Amino acid sequence: MIEFRGVNKWFGSLHVLKDINLAIKQREVVVVCGPSGSGKSTLIRCINRLERIQNGEIIVDGISLSGKKTDITKLRAEVGMVFQQFNLYPHKTALENIILAPIWVRKQSRAKALKIGKDLMAKVGIPDKLDSYPAQLSGGQQQRVAIARALAMQPKIMLFDEPTSALDPEMINEVLDVMTNLAREGMTMIVITHEMGFAHRVSTRIIFMDEGQILEDESPELFFTQPKNERTRFFLSKILTH
Amino acid sequence: MSFDWSVIFSNAKFLLLQGLVGIGVYGGGTLRLAIPAILLGFVIGIILGLARMANRPWIHYPAVLYIELIRGVPLIIVIFWFWFLVPVIIGRPIPEYWVALTAFVIFEGAYIGEIIRAGIQSVPKGQVEAATASGLSYAHIMFDVILPQAIRNMIPALVTQFIVLFKDTSLASIIGMMDLTKAAQTVSERELRPFEMYLFIAVVYWIFTYSMSRVAHRLEVRMSPDRRP
Ligand SMILES: Nc1ncnc2c1ncn2[C@@H]1O[C@H](COP(=O)(O)OP(=O)(O)OP(=O)(O)O)[C@@H](O)[C@H]1O
Ligand SMILES: [Mg+2]
Numbered sequence: 001m002i003e004f005r006g007v008n009k010w011f012g013s014l015h016v017l018k019d020i021n022l023a024i025k026q027r028e029v030v031v032v033c034g035p036s037g038s039g040k041s042t043l044i045r046c047i048n049r050l051e052r053i054q055n056g057e058i059i060v061d062g063i064s065l066s067g068k069k070t071d072i073t074k075l076r077a078e079v080g081m082v083f084q085q086f087n088l089y090p091h092k093t094a095l096e097n098i099i100l101a102p103i104w105v106r107k108q109s110r111a112k113a114l115k116i117g118k119d120l121m122a123k124v125g126i127p128d129k130l131d132s133y134p135a136q137l138s139g140g141q142q143q144r145v146a147i148a149r150a151l152a153m154q155p156k157i158m159l160f161d162e163p164t165s166a167l168d169p170e171m172i173n174e175v176l177d178v179m180t181n182l183a184r185e186g187m188t189m190i191v192i193t194h195e196m197g198f199a200h201r202v203s204t205r206i207i208f209m210d211e212g213q214i215l216e217d218e219s220p221e222l223f224f225t226q227p228k229n230e231r232t233r234f235f236l237s238k239i240l241t242h
Numbered sequence: 243m244s245f246d247w248s249v250i251f252s253n254a255k256f257l258l259l260q261g262l263v264g265i266g267v268y269g270g271g272t273l274r275l276a277i278p279a280i281l282l283g284f285v286i287g288i289i290l291g292l293a294r295m296a297n298r299p300w301i302h303y304p305a306v307l308y309i310e311l312i313r314g315v316p317l318i319i320v321i322f323w324f325w326f327l328v329p330v331i332i333g334r335p336i337p338e339y340w341v342a343l344t345a346f347v348i349f350e351g352a353y354i355g356e357i358i359r360a361g362i363q364s365v366p367k368g369q370v371e372a373a374t375a376s377g378l379s380y381a382h383i384m385f386d387v388i389l390p391q392a393i394r395n396m397i398p399a400l401v402t403q404f405i406v407l408f409k410d411t412s413l414a415s416i417i418g419m420m421d422l423t424k425a426a427q428t429v430s431e432r433e434l435r436p437f438e439m440y441l442f443i444a445v446v447y448w449i450f451t452y453s454m455s456r457v458a459h460r461l462e463v464r465m466s467p468d469r470r471p
Contacts, residue, residue, distance in 0.1 A: 080376075091465075100382075101373075
């Protein structure tokens with residue numbers, strides 16, 4: 001579903017992704033963790049080409065991102081993304097946020113987009129907030145609208161960049177629950193998170209990154225019990241003691 | 243000397259029709275200058291603002307040069323250029339009204355261009371990223387996501403600029419254009435009643451500028467349904 005082949009990326013002289021090789025199959029739920037600045041966000045932002053790579057190749061759903069004929073807009077429609085800061089459109093209601101891309105990118109009729117949007121709002125547990133503006137919602141509700149907005153495009157892959165890091169503790173679980181259900185339904189997901197409980201329960205694989213490299217790529221059982229790398233152990237000891 | 247209301251009443255028609263609106267034997271009029279100056283300045287401003295944000299250097303640098311040059315000189319100097327210099331270059335005089343209008347549009351365009359740029363840049367990067375990630379085209383990102391937020395953020399600065407421009411049109415009286423200020427000056431020299439005349443036109447200017455800021459406030463509220471409690 002997603003494949004990185006010898007991918008390198010620099011920001012100016014800063015080498016942020018170092019020879020990344022990675023293959024993610026359909027229905028996998030991959031958690032990515034690692035210290036700040038290790039390149040986690042950059043890694044997943046390359047998948048929908050929010051960031052461009054300098055060399056190597058990324059293949060998403062059978063299509064190479066660097067191909068000359070690649071229709072990047074079409075590819076982006078298949079990849080949903082959820083951000084740490086929600087990034088909802090503040091001048092649109094929850095439902096308007098959700099239907100914008102389905103109408104213009106998927107060319108859905110307004111009626112169909114509204115129907116799907118309402119169903120998704122029910123699915124993320126806030127069917128009564130259709131006409132609320134983002135500023136009128138709690139952080140947890142906003143993030144659930146953002147998830148519904150991404151799902152409305154009926155993507156094949158969902159990317160999450162620290163979806164709960166900006167939330168108050170009591171709202172973290174309502175978002176993780178939505179994500180857990182999504183994983184159970186078989187969505188292919190890449191999730192950057194430091195919620196190790198979620199990683200343990202839900203993920204099929206955990207990747208640990210440091211300084212632009214993938215140091216660990218393991219099943220959750222092995223990742224938590226027998227991490228290979230010294231730095232992984234150090235990282236785990238720090239976040240698990242909180 | 244007591245306050246003389248009659249001098250205001252007897253000259254109100256000249257002041258308002260000729261000075262304010264520009265109907266009469268003289269070309270001019272504060273509104274006839276301010277309204278096209280605001281509209282054209284806005285158009286030039288949008289073009290300059292977008293040009294300044296362009297990546298292509300041959301679009302970007304001329305816009306930067308224009309904006310920085312114009313913002314560095316007083317408005318009255320720009321008016322004088324068109325009043326004294328341009329006629330020499332083109333070899334014939336230009337009517338006061340057209341001198342004033344050209345100078346105002348050129349001058350205001352630079353300021354409005356900066357307001358447009360700041361407004362668009364005030365929209366957080368995450369908005370563009372979310373829209374891009376969902377597969378929206380550049381035009382939809384611009385018109386459905388960025389501009390509605392940018393314009394709302396620009397309204398206060400734009401209106402302040404329009405109010406400044408409205409009041410600055412009084413500078414056109416220096417080159418003899420018959421606007422509200424020039425009309426008041428003419429009357430007060432004849433009637434020897436400067437106090438009444440300048441007080442009267444101050445009230446007229448105030449009514450217009452105050453109305454502009456009220457309308458802007460309403461517009462801002464109407465464009466911000468999400469900020470209502
Ligand atoms: N647009 C950019 N321009 C220059 N440098 C950047 C840019 N974006 C990220 N970087 C740098 O690249 C490195 C990797 O950043 P990235 O955001 O991928 O890290 P991260 O692992 O997601 O960190 P965090 O946990 O803090 O989100 C960092 O050193 C960061 O400062
Ligand atoms: Mg990050």
